[in-house]
Amino acid sequence: MNRYKKNKSLLLFLTLSLGVGGTGCTxxxxxxxxxxxxxxxxxxxxxxxxxxxxxxxxxxxxxxxxxxxxxxxxxxxxxxxxxxxxxxxxxxxxxxxxxxxxxxxxxxxxxxxxxxxxxxxxxxxxxxxxxxxxxxxxxxxxxxxxxxxxxTTPLLLVRNNAYGFLPDTYQEKANQPGRVTFFFEKYQATLNSSQGESLRVLEQYVLDNVRSQQITVTASQSPEETGTSLAQKRAEALADLYRQKLHTLDYNGKKVSIKTRVQKAGNELLLQKLQSSPIAKPEKQAAIAIVASNRSQQEKVQALRQSPVYDYIKDYIYPSMRAAQLEVNYNRSRKSDYELYILAKKIAEEKIAADVLTEEELQHAAALTPLLDEKRKFFEAAVKSTDKWPAYYNLGVVYSEMARKEYRQEAKQALLARAIHNLTYAGFRNPSANVYYSLASAYHQRGDMLEALQYYDYAIKLGGEEEMLQQVFADKAALEIEIGQFDDAIASLRYAGDSYQTNMNLGLSYLLKENYEGAQRYYTQALEQKPGDALAYYSLALIGARTNNAQLLEQNLRSAVNADGAFMERAIRDREFEDFRGEAAFKDALLR
Structure with missing residues (x-):
């Protein structure tokens, strides 16, 4: 019996051992x-x-x-x-x-x-x-x-993303109207659900506690919509919406007058938008000649469809013409600068109510102080008191400036998030190329690339001065390079003007597409615009490395290092020069 128990225990031990060993072997x-x-x-x-x-x-x-x-x-x-x-x-x-x-x-x-x-x-x-x-x-x-x-070659792009406080033109602009714009689909005069943020802005104007409002609704339609009364219908749709909201939301009994205006689908608005567009000058002149000709409207539309700039017109100009804008007129009296600043300080210190000053008055007071934190408090008070776009915009700029000075990455991201929040509200209340360029730039700096691209596109569609639109396209192209869309970047740079940034980023796009001849041409043009530029020299040295051109490498790398010593360390670490580490051309170029 004892022998049986010993054999049974031995069998159990062997079974477990084999099981464990089998799993481990597997x-x-x-x-x-x-x-x-x-x-x-x-x-x-x-x-x-x-x-x-x-x-x-x-x-x-x-x-x-x-x-x-x-x-x-x-x-x-x-x-x-x-x-x-x-x-x-x-x-x-x-x-x-x-x-x-x-x-x-x-x-x-x-x-x-x-x-x-x-x-x-x-x-x-x-x-x-x-x-x-x-x-x-x-x-x-x-x-x-x-x-x-x-x-790290794709990082050698040039970005601007420069935006600042609104010009201090309080005395001239204190009484300008508030504006909100609604866009319509082609051949439509119905306000759809995608206008949600604009609707919220409109409701804020309805809720304003003022004695009276003078509302002007101005609508337009694109040339492709010729022969319809869409502009008038769009104006009436927006005016009716405001009346409906007044009936529902206004408890102040303010006196409101509403009038509608129509910008015809004719040539004046189209010419204005073409003239301020960043289209290359010869192509722009050709398109303007078509619009200014004696052809019928339909013939002009067909001719534009055949023109090389039609894609730009179709994507950015026509959609901006299918719109209705509502203006709300305000009349406010102006206080002295000294009085404004003292009152603004008391508001910032919470000693008096924020609504003692208007948003425009607080904005002007903020321009009188160089301290970012004091500006922030003034603009925050302006936001609370009137909820109008300049306060949101300038508060966003304050946070952007704070982010530029912040070296801690987590804190920088948090400040940019606050900048984006306020610039977004500014855009809802004043949809314009300048505001949305600022918002796109803040997203770009924060690394939110898809959001930045969306707002760059929106800024372009809203239209603006040629110089402004060129800068939007230039920074949009920089973003497209960053996300690897080199062909899209090259297409955007067609409308970015002939600047140092444009030529540097065209050079980089062609370099990354391995079109080294084209890249060299644009980098050379950039050097003509900014002589002695270390980045342009360094980029030409990279072309020398990629094309196995030792002379091009040595000559331009030496020039880059002489212009900026930081490029010596970069070159030593750069994998682009891996095959030249032991070559005399590379070593000689690093001797300053």
Whole structure:
């Protein structure tokens, strides 16, 4: 009997041992198979920094035998730099989480991690591991480098994003009307639900506690809508909406008069928008000649459709003409500067009510102080007292200026978020190219690229002075370079004017598209506009490296280093010069 018990215990021990050993052996076989047969592909390689992120595609394929019910094979992707590790993603090869490609389980994903100067140089690593789904036991492959980083050439773009406080023209503009614009779909005169923010602004005007309002509604239609009465219908639709809101929301019993005006679908408005557009001068003159000709309206529309600028007209001018604008007139008396400043300080210190001064008065008072924090308090009081667009806009600029002076990244992002909040409200109340350019720039600086692109486009559609629109297109193109849309950037730069920024970014776009002849031409033009520019010289040196032109590399790299010593360290770390590290041309260029 004792012998039987001993044999039974021995059998149980052997069974457990074999079970544990079997699981461990299975996991070990899986990681050995992975190390031998998995295929990792990274594009681009080396990795490239674009804007504030490093974007790449990583494709992982493993042998089919690694797909099991009781065990799971996973792959960790991470980036190593300066003895630090930054986890990027984990791929899991379980049923439903991969596809088959050429008979192999495959995972393909677009990945990214935030860019920072300290992350260059670095390397992209992968490490696989097999895990027992029941007890969590794991076995790891050896970590393997799959890509190097970073190429930073896409960062060599030129941006402006310069916007500031509104000009202090209080005395001249204190009594200008408030405005809100509604846009319509082609051939439509119905206000749709997408106008939500404009509707909220309109309701604020309805709620204003004033004795009287003089409302003027001005509507227009595009030339393609000729032969209809859409402009009049749009004006009436907006006027009716204001009357309806007054009936529902106004409890002050203010006296309101509303009149409507129509800008005909004829040539005057179109000519005005063409003349202020950033279209190249020869093409602009040709389009203006068509509009000013004696042809019928329909013939002019057809001729414009055949012109090389029709895409711009169709995308940016015609939509802006399908609109109705409501103006609300206010009349307010003006106080002295000294009185305004003293009252504004008391409001900022919460010693008197904010509504003692109007928004325009507080804005003017804010212009009298150089202190950003005091300006902020004045503009915040202006927002509370009247809720009008200049206060929101200038408060947004205050936060933007604070962000420019802030070196802590988290605090900078928070300040930009506040800037965006206030600039957004300014845009709702005064939709104009200037305001939306500022909002797009704030999003751009914060790294919110899709939002920035949306507001750059909106600024262009709203129209404005030629110089303003050229700057919008120039910074829009810079963003498109940052997100890798080089063809779109080149298209935008057609309307950005002939400036240093335009030529530098055209040069970079062609460089990244590997059109080195075109890139060299634009960088040379940029140097003519800004002689001695270190960035232009350095960019020409990069072309020399990519085209294996040692003379072009040496000559321009030396000029860049002489113009700005910081480019010496950059060149030493730049992977673009990897093949020239030991060459005399490269070494000689670094001798200042």
């Amino acid at each position: 996991l070990q076989r899986m990681v050995r198979a992975a190390e031998k047969e998995q295929v990792i592909t990274v594009s681009p390689n080396p990795l490239q920094a674009n804007g504030q992120s490093v974007n790449f595609e990583l494709k992982a394929q493993v042998p089919d035998k690694l797909v099991r019910e009781d065990e799971t094979y996973k792959l960790d992707i991470y980036y190593e730099y300066d003895l630090k590790r930054e986890d990027v993603a984990t791929y899991s090869f379980r049923f439903g989480e991969f596809i088959y490609e050429n008979g192999m389980p495959t995972v393909i994903r677009q990945l990214s991690f935030p860019y920072a100067p300290g992350k260059n140089p670095g390397r992209l690593m992968v490490q696989g591991y097999a895990i027992d789904n029941e007890d969590g036991d794991m076995r790891y492959t050896h970590a393997k480098q799959v890509a190097e980083g970073l190429v």
